[in-house]
Amino acid sequence: MTALLVLEDGRVFEGTPYGAVGETLGEMVFNTGMTGYQETLTDPSYHRQIVAMTAPHIGNTGVNEEDPESRRVWVAGYVVREPARVPSNWRSTRTLDDYLRDQGVVGIAMPGTRALTRHLRERGAMRAGIFSGDAAGPVEDLVERVRRSPGMEGADLAREVSTAEPYVVPAVGRRRFTVAAVDLGIKAMTPQRMAERGCEVHVLPAGATAADILAVEPDGVFFSNGPGDPATADYAVEALRGVLAEGRPFFGICFGNQILGRALGLGTYKLRYGHRGVNQPVQDRRTGKVEISAHNHGFAVAAPLDGPFETPYGRAEVSHVNLNDDCVEGLRLLDRPAFSVQYHPEAAAGPHDAAYLFDEFCELMETKGGKGA
Numbered sequence: 001m002t003a004l005l006v007l008e009d010g011r012v013f014e015g016t017p018y019g020a021v022g023e024t025l026g027e028m029v030f031n032t033g034m035t036g037y038q039e040t041l042t043d044p045s046y047h048r049q050i051v052a053m054t055a056p057h058i059g060n061t062g063v064n065e066e067d068p069e070s071r072r073v074w075v076a077g078y079v080v081r082e083p084a085r086v087p088s089n090w091r092s093t094r095t096l097d098d099y100l101r102d103q104g105v106v107g108i109a110m111p112g113t114r115a116l117t118r119h120l121r122e123r124g125a126m127r128a129g130i131f132s133g134d135a136a137g138p139v140e141d142l143v144e145r146v147r148r149s150p151g152m153e154g155a156d157l158a159r160e161v162s163t164a165e166p167y168v169v170p171a172v173g174r175r176r177f178t179v180a181a182v183d184l185g186i187k188a189m190t191p192q193r194m195a196e197r198g199c200e201v202h203v204l205p206a207g208a209t210a211a212d213i214l215a216v217e218p219d220g221v222f223f224s225n226g227p228g229d230p231a232t233a234d235y236a237v238e239a240l241r242g243v244l245a246e247g248r249p250f251f252g253i254c255f256g257n258q259i260l261g262r263a264l265g266l267g268t269y270k271l272r273y274g275h276r277g278v279n280q281p282v283q284d285r286r287t288g289k290v291e292i293s294a295h296n297h298g299f300a301v302a303a304p305l306d307g308p309f310e311t312p313y314g315r316a317e318v319s320h321v322n323l324n325d326d327c328v329e330g331l332r333l334l335d336r337p338a339f340s341v342q343y344h345p346e347a348a349a350g351p352h353d354a355a356y357l358f359d360e361f362c363e364l365m366e367t368k369g370g371k372g373a
């Protein structure tokens with residue numbers, strides 16, 4: 001059986017079905033990680049995106065019960081070059097193909113993942129569709145279907161993936177801090193990394209207001225990663241402004257960094273094809289040290305790179321930059337206890353170079369947060 005990957009600019013790739021058979025639409029992006037495919041599939045930030053893996057062999061270690069970052073697979077579709085024929089790992093309970101089929105994720109295995117990646121690097125991320133079985137038809141019709149689907153700019157998605165109800169992740173060992181974490185698409189490893197450092201993490205739905213957040217009486221506040229266009233998340237910006245006005249310690253990751261940028265009055269913009277993978281070089285501008293880091297973002301904050309700038313909450317600066325493209329990778333307030341990064345210090349499949357940022361959040365809570373240790 002044939003499967004087709006159709007891009008909005010009319011480019012078509014042929015392959016065979018992988019996972020579920022049928023039709024899916026989404027934004028076409030690529031991920032360069034050599035490892036961590038389960039974490040990628042279950043990262044809520046990939047909601048409404050079709051993800052192509054550039055690593056040529058996917059599924060080698062099968063699927064286990066421990067690595068998912070959330071309750072389900074979120075990618076809208078999955079593109080691989082060659083699926084593993086004989087998955088093998090002591091933790092594996094089934095094959096990736098089975099798992100994708102079970103979760104209803106339409107995918108394609110195709111020889112052209114390298115050509116696809118080069119195309120996206122030149123033309124930028126774009127809308128796409130995978131069609132197989134009864135869904136495959138005349139290519140002109142499929143291109144039309146893709147062109148009629150919604151794009152990522154202007155997409156308000158965080159509330160679609162967030163928890164409906166608040167829940168608590170208990171501290172491992174003695175509780176040192178109470179953290180209010182707003183789930184804009186949070187990954188399981190994030191509260192886990194905080195819990196390991198003695199944080200009791202109260203995870204709140206995306207729509208939480210400043211009053212809801214402060215009602216937890218937190219030592220610190222956290223805003224998570226999440227899908228969609230940060231320019232749409234006015235509710236989160238407003239909630240964060242309330243938190244900053246109170247002077248509570250704040251840490252944000254990815255979408256959380258973009259929301260901090262917006263709360264400071266900065267704009268966000270769409271990158272041509274974004275950063276998705278586990279080997280992006282980010283420089284900490286305080287120390288000059290370079291971290292190899294995990295990324296998943298298609299948007300970025302526009303901020304001055306040439307030194308501190310004024311915001312309604314005092315001075316701020318760009319704390320981290322990406323050495324590949326000078327993109328803003330972190331923000332820090334100089335007069336209040338708040339900072340954020342565009343990349344992923346929790347990185348479950350690694351690398352762990354940026355894990356120190358969780359320690360910095362704990363230090364802020366200890367010195368500026370009231371209750372402390």
Ligand SMILES: NC(=O)CC[C@H](N)C(=O)O
Nearest residue numbers: 045225226254255298299
């Ligand atoms: N992982 C994230 O939080 C991604 C943030 C945002 N959706 C982006 O693509 O830039």
